[in-house]
Amino acid sequence: xxILEIAKKYEQYIIDMRRHFHxxxxxSMQEYETSKRVQEELDKMGVEYVVCGNGIGVLATIKGAxxxxxxxLRADMDALTVNEENDLPYKSxxxxxxxxCGHDAHTALLLGAAQILKDMKxxxxxxxxxxxQPAEEIGKGALAMIAEGAMEGVDAVFGQHxxxxxxxxxxxxxxxxxxxxxxxxxxxxxxxxxxxxxxAECIDAVTCSCAIVNSMQTVxxxxxxxxxxxxxxxxxVNVGTRWNVIADNGSLTGTTRCYDTTVLKELPERMERIARxxxxxxxxxxxxxxxxxxxxxxxxxxMTAVAAExxxxxxxxxxxxxxxxxxxxxxxxxxxxxAPDNMGAFAFPGVGSVEWDSCHAHHSPKFKVxxxxxxxxxxxxxxxxxxxxxx
Amino acid sequence: MDxxxxxxxxxxxxxxxxxxxxQHPELSFKEWETTKTLKADLEAMGMEIQTFEDxxxxxxxxxxxxxxxxxxxRSDIDALPVVEGTGLEFCSxxxxxxxxCGHDAHMAMLLGxxRILTEVKxxxxxxxxxxxQSGExxxxxxxxxxxxxxxxxxxxxxxxxxWGTVDAPYICVEPGKRMASCDNFTIRVKGKQTxxxxxxxxxxxxxxxxxxVMGLQGFVSRKNDPTNPLVVSVxxxxxxxxxxxxxxxxxxxxxxxxxxxxxxxxxxxxxxxIAEHAAAVYGCTAEFELSPMLPxxxxxxxxxxxxxxxxxxxxxxxxGLTHMDSLMGSEDFSLFMEQVPGFFAFIGAKNADKGxxxxxxxxxxxxxEDSLERGAxxxxxxAVDFLNK
Numbered sequence: 001x002x003i004l005e006i007a008k009k010y011e012q013y014i015i016d017m018r019r020h021f022h023x024x025x026x027x028s029m030q031e032y033e034t035s036k037r038v039q040e041e042l043d044k045m046g047v048e049y050v051v052c053g054n055g056i057g058v059l060a061t062i063k064g065a066x067x068x069x070x071x072x073l074r075a076d077m078d079a080l081t082v083n084e085e086n087d088l089p090y091k092s093x094x095x096x097x098x099x100x101c102g103h104d105a106h107t108a109l110l111l112g113a114a115q116i117l118k119d120m121k122x123x124x125x126x127x128x129x130x131x132x133q134p135a136e137e138i139g140k141g142a143l144a145m146i147a148e149g150a151m152e153g154v155d156a157v158f159g160q161h162x163x164x165x166x167x168x169x170x171x172x173x174x175x176x177x178x179x180x181x182x183x184x185x186x187x188x189x190x191x192x193x194x195x196x197x198x199x200a201e202c203i204d205a206v207t208c209s210c211a212i213v214n215s216m217q218t219v220x221x222x223x224x225x226x227x228x229x230x231x232x233x234x235x236x237v238n239v240g241t242r243w244n245v246i247a248d249n250g251s252l253t254g255t256t257r258c259y260d261t262t263v264l265k266e267l268p269e270r271m272e273r274i275a276r277x278x279x280x281x282x283x284x285x286x287x288x289x290x291x292x293x294x295x296x297x298x299x300x301x302x303m304t305a306v307a308a309e310x311x312x313x314x315x316x317x318x319x320x321x322x323x324x325x326x327x328x329x330x331x332x333x334x335x336x337x338x339a340p341d342n343m344g345a346f347a348f349p350g351v352g353s354v355e356w357d358s359c360h361a362h363h364s365p366k367f368k369v370x371x372x373x374x375x376x377x378x379x380x381x382x383x384x385x386x387x388x389x390x391x
Numbered sequence: 392m393d394x395x396x397x398x399x400x401x402x403x404x405x406x407x408x409x410x411x412x413x414q415h416p417e418l419s420f421k422e423w424e425t426t427k428t429l430k431a432d433l434e435a436m437g438m439e440i441q442t443f444e445d446x447x448x449x450x451x452x453x454x455x456x457x458x459x460x461x462x463x464x465r466s467d468i469d470a471l472p473v474v475e476g477t478g479l480e481f482c483s484x485x486x487x488x489x490x491x492c493g494h495d496a497h498m499a500m501l502l503g504x505x506r507i508l509t510e511v512k513x514x515x516x517x518x519x520x521x522x523x524q525s526g527e528x529x530x531x532x533x534x535x536x537x538x539x540x541x542x543x544x545x546x547x548x549x550x551x552x553x554w555g556t557v558d559a560p561y562i563c564v565e566p567g568k569r570m571a572s573c574d575n576f577t578i579r580v581k582g583k584q585t586x587x588x589x590x591x592x593x594x595x596x597x598x599x600x601x602x603x604v605m606g607l608q609g610f611v612s613r614k615n616d617p618t619n620p621l622v623v624s625v626x627x628x629x630x631x632x633x634x635x636x637x638x639x640x641x642x643x644x645x646x647x648x649x650x651x652x653x654x655x656x657x658x659x660x661x662x663x664x665i666a667e668h669a670a671a672v673y674g675c676t677a678e679f680e681l682s683p684m685l686p687x688x689x690x691x692x693x694x695x696x697x698x699x700x701x702x703x704x705x706x707x708x709x710x711g712l713t714h715m716d717s718l719m720g721s722e723d724f725s726l727f728m729e730q731v732p733g734f735f736a737f738i739g740a741k742n743a744d745k746g747x748x749x750x751x752x753x754x755x756x757x758x759x760e761d762s763l764e765r766g767a768x769x770x771x772x773x774a775v776d777f778l779n780k
Contacts (some may be wrong), residue, residue: 209628210601241626243626349427
């Protein structure tokens with residue numbers, strides 16, 4: 001069966017669905033209408049589904065006629081609190097909310113894949129699960145669906161993120177770490193406030209905080225292997241109240257990123273050691289809290305190989321391109337971790353085109369996609385499912 | 392003239408006035424009732440009073456009628472936004488306001504001196520002016536009077552501060568550095584904002600600003616002469632909006648204290664250089680803005696120093712004197728001292744036996760009232776000796 005041929009029937013469908021979602025964006029954990037519309041479309045297709053994931057996510061099932069494995073395909077549905085600056089007929093109708101990351105396209109691609117897969121049920125092996133998940137941007141949606149059993153009986157997972165940094169018509173599907181982990185931390189510093197002219201009577205929380213910021217740089221420069229990318233960012237510092245009062249206390253918050261699971265585990269320990277050590281050196285009490293938001297997205301070589309072969313069929317070998325791993329994060333990493341042997345892969349189909357002015361950064365108020373690239377993304381979902389399930 | 396005896400005679404008056412003003416404190420620039428009462432008190436002594444429509448405080452003049460010099464005696468009149476915790480029977484009736492710095496005592500001592508000088512007026516020549524000034528706690532209250540030419544014709548000015556860490560009723564009339572200069576600064580560090588996961592695409596203003604703060608420490612520890620006391624405090628460090636955005640804008644706000652006029656002049660350039668270079672290390676810029684506030688209080692007029700010392704010894708002997716380390720706090724009396732020769736004395740408030748042990752600005756601050764007549768005597772004696780020289 002030629003999946004791309006089947007897909008072509010739905011090219012306009014996919015574009016229309018994407019435009020609908022683009023016009024009606026909903027923020028994380030509020031994708032009620034988006035979910036309803038997905039359900040309506042699945043009903044029209046006669047595809048079975050259950051609501052899964054905080055009452056918003058949708059988990060559809062398409063069973064092939066032949067025996068085989070079970071693969072889960074995933075698309076996210078949430079938009080961002082960004083004010084759209086594009087002048088398009090399908091511009092967001094909601095002030096301050098916009099699909100500025102392409103999740104509208106992802107939802108449309110997966111609906112397109114559902115159409116294709118239901119058309120080829122007789123030739124399909126095994127079972128395909130289609131996960132339409134909420135709240136990717138806040139790292140909660142994947143966990144919500146997994147907690148409600150989305151991964152039961154699943155052998156492998158596959159996801160995609162349309163990418164404005166890749167040329168439209170090309171695609172990156174590479175093994176290994178593709179996206180970074182993300183964590184959030186806070187360091188609270190407690191000194192002893194007092195008169196700005198009498199440092200000897202006080203314990204200065206400002207100086208201590210600055211020393212912590214300074215010393216924290218050495219975690220990156222001195223404690224990890226240079227090949228292991230690590231980012232430690234202090235995003236906010238708020239210490240002290242007045243020009244003539246030595247600060248009593250303050251707070252620093254920030255984020256970390258890395259790709260390696262050992263680094264992931266060791267990073268908070270090392271950061272805490274530095275924060276506490278510097279605190280002690282400056283006679284301050286330090287409180288350190290650290291929350292992992294999501295792990296790195298690491299493509300299993302086997303699943304990547306399957307997906308790459310599928311991509312060659314849809315895109316042509318010459319259109320598989322190299323893309324540096326990105327330091328952004330994806331909660332698709334939770335799906336990969338929940339799969340047996342971490343059997344999963346994540347692809348980046350390009351939507352960047354000068355003609356379409358669609359090279360703007362993700363999350364930009366001017367973010368756009370080249371709609372002609374959407375068809376192949378939907379076809380790829382179906383091709384990966386077909387190929388993996390009958391191995 | 393036996394000034395000491397006259398002071399003793401007026402002891403009850405001085406104490407009574409202190410308690411009245413203690414009970415009716417008013418905040419800086421709002422001392423209207425205080426001004427009215429002071430006016431009445433001084434008019435009762437037959438003095439000419441000058442008040443101002445747009446500003447509290449007053450100047451009273453005692454004119455001897457004979458030619459001579461003009462000496463000005465100064466007291467501040469404002470209170471602080473402190474909830475009084477002394478439990479005194481003449482506790483503040485104005486909720487949330489308290490004479491927690493002793494300006495009530497200063498006013499009482501000055502009124503005492505006014506009474507004494509009125510009594511010995513015929514034995515003096517020249518004029519005594521009494522300045523009761525508003526807004527000392529805001530570091531600029533004195534400016535109004537100077538700007539309105541009220542220092543014209545004044546040949547010398549004397550002021551004093553009652554101090555919570557000095558034993559009562561001892562007097563400190565030491566020459567030299569007494570209180571520090573005070574300047575504020577703001578440092579704005581600017582970088583380039585970017586996503587928290589991609590530091591190489593931006594210039595992190597928080598890291599740069601931290602480097603600036605650490606650099607400032609090095610100036611105090613390594614570049615300044617160790618025997619030259621210097622405080623550089625960054626009171627406030629604020630930057631960044633979100634934990635996952637590398638910030639491009641940090642504001643540092645702080646204060647500088649020193650006794651040295653030379654160092655004070657050099658500091659702006661030195662600290663600006665540190666800020667700019669420390670920020671540049673991380674590809675950021677720094678804007679250093681200095682807001683000069685007050686010069687140091689330095690008793691460096693030989694004539695005034697001598698008069699003060701001789702007056703104190705004449706009144707209460709060497710045994711009435713005490714030593715007090717120079718303070719890092721500031722006084723806007725220094726502004727008057729820039730205009731005319733001046734002297735600033737300290738008098739003790741502390742008496743552990745009476746449970747009077749708190750520092751100025753503490754909610755339980757009070758003074759040993761035995762000091763008050765001595766302060767009045769000192770001011771009066773100073774004026775007499777200055778005019779009759």
